[in-house]
Amino acid sequence: MKRRATIKDVAERAGVSKAAVSYVLNDIRKVSAETKARVLQAASELDYQPDFTARSLTKRTSNMIGVILPLVDASIANVMQENTYYNEMISAIEKVARENGFDVLLTGLARPEEYRNWVQKRRLDGLLFLGLFPASIYAEMRSMEVPAVLIDTYEEHTGKYPSVNINDEKGGFLAAEHLLSLGHENIAFLTTGLENPVEVHRYKGFTRAFQERGMTVPSPETAETTHRLESGWMIGKKLAGSSRTAIVCTSDITAFGVIRALYEAGVRVPEDVSVTGFDDIHISRYTTPSLTTVRQHIMQKGTAAAEKLIETMKGHPAAGETFDVKLVIRESTAPPKQ
Amino acid sequence: MKRRATIKDVAERAGVSKAAVSYVLNDIRKVSAETKARVLQAASELDYQPDFTARSLTKRTSNMIGVILPLVDASIANVMQENTYYNEMISAIEKVARENGFDVLLTGLARPEEYRNWVQKRRLDGLLFLGLFPASIYAEMRSMEVPAVLIDTYEEHTGKYPSVNINDEKGGFLAAEHLLSLGHENIAFLTTGLENPVEVHRYKGFTRAFQERGMTVPSPETAETTHRLESGWMIGKKLAGSSRTAIVCTSDITAFGVIRALYEAGVRVPEDVSVTGFDDIHISRYTTPSLTTVRQHIMQKGTAAAEKLIETMKGHPAAGETFDVKLVIRESTAPPKQ
């Protein structure tokens, strides 16, 4: 590779000191118009671009933000593999970062020690947490002074970091209320685990809908893994023979699994059983039946998270934000059979 | 943030020189057992971890690999948003990278100049190209000496870089042959554009199936954008009134769009029209009808690409590789109506 021009080359060509070049290019100090012109001229002739590595060393910043996903069985695949939710999030983050001159470092992290080390040795300027992590990681976080924004995380886990969320409680409520108003009474709530506050809030909203009608609240059905098609499929298989007439899922992905299992068992959706999803990923509009689901604006959330992080990094601490959700009624729900 | 221990701190604590510490930690030269022990002891006590930024400066390597996606309308979203193909690819790459001590820098790139600059100022050790880029980028590449592996790219575009592919021609053939053997004659081939060699090869395979039977080859239907649900949907809408009895799609995503459009037009799949996909992403097994498709092992491809890149970076240039594909017959295909 042809050696890249350094600041020294520019300085020599312009007949000034390295410092002068730096001043001009960073517009950090008054420089005589003539020097300035010479420097710019030389820089342009040599196609000079500052080296981020060297710059990082003195500035103690890397111009990189870290995007962290939880590791399940040593891979991020188990979390993100099947769900285009992450595609939208990452696309949004990458765009905001790139447009602000930052690069995105993507990694899966499991143990808190790794995390700390990773951040420090890379001199990351900011962090974005995608999803729920072991509580110990949040403890570790507090001891570092790196700006961070949490996504889909609730206060009890955060401490001092802004969090970007959606109104999960309302989402759960909307799904339940929709089914109740259709006339369903025996409704299952399918969660991937109530250790996750996101799931808890959705379940809370679900229960509120019942309570407001003075009905008893069904206990939740718990899938054994993360949001996966197969988790939904297994629960659907189990529920196919039950007396449930409707199933509320906490992701579109699991809803698809459920619907397929029901179909294989000869149970029709929505004629026999209604199913709702959560997220409204793109494909949900295209399946048959298309999915009645709780829509969240994923890219908006990702964009907001990245923007807040960058604001915070610039020294303007941003507040968290909770986005609204709305119910999108499609074909997977209908009144119960008589 | 509590100041991080540097090599100097370790040296002082161990009562040796900085150089000695470096030697021990990098195992670069023989060091007396005693010194070694003292250094390791001190390093461990101080929880010393070398700073990658500083290390990069002298070693001229960053321990980062860049994963590059093409930019469409200033965002990578338009390419990756709806397709879990990318989730699998990225998961696989991240895992291999992480396990080999590398971090993944993810970015969207459009103009060749940006690309060159990005690689140089970040001192990237290796590059992974996901998908097809403007030809000018390949030209720019040749002038740099950075190891790279191309994914889903054909020779004519590469030059000296190994490429990881699948047997696209065979995939196209399998899909067509399957439908022909079912008795279909009027089969549409839906491509997102024959500028992309991947699509060209699939179409070639498709045509071969016809030629081997001495049948005339249908001309392709071209969607106007990238692999998107909506691209498929629009073509499906157009094809709903046609005499085609089967449609071969070059991605599962577009196939879903097609199927939905047909459904909305009252055309049943597979009773009225058969549809095949390509990729076999996870959801294809769970939709109704489940999708007959050409399976490629996406994670295997991603893993291989990352491993080849790392091998090349270590000085053992790896060869490209073409993975096999196979037909997975599910519910979206059936013999034509009598």
Added chain:
DNA sequence: TTGTATGCGTTATCAG
């Protein structure tokens, strides 16, 4: 075997 000195490309400090 170990320590010293220098370079990597920038930015920050401090004289002039």
Added chain:
DNA sequence: CTGATAACGCATACAA
């Protein structure tokens, strides 16, 4: 206002 010069943290050629 400008320009040497010293960090920044690490690796390495060279000297001891």
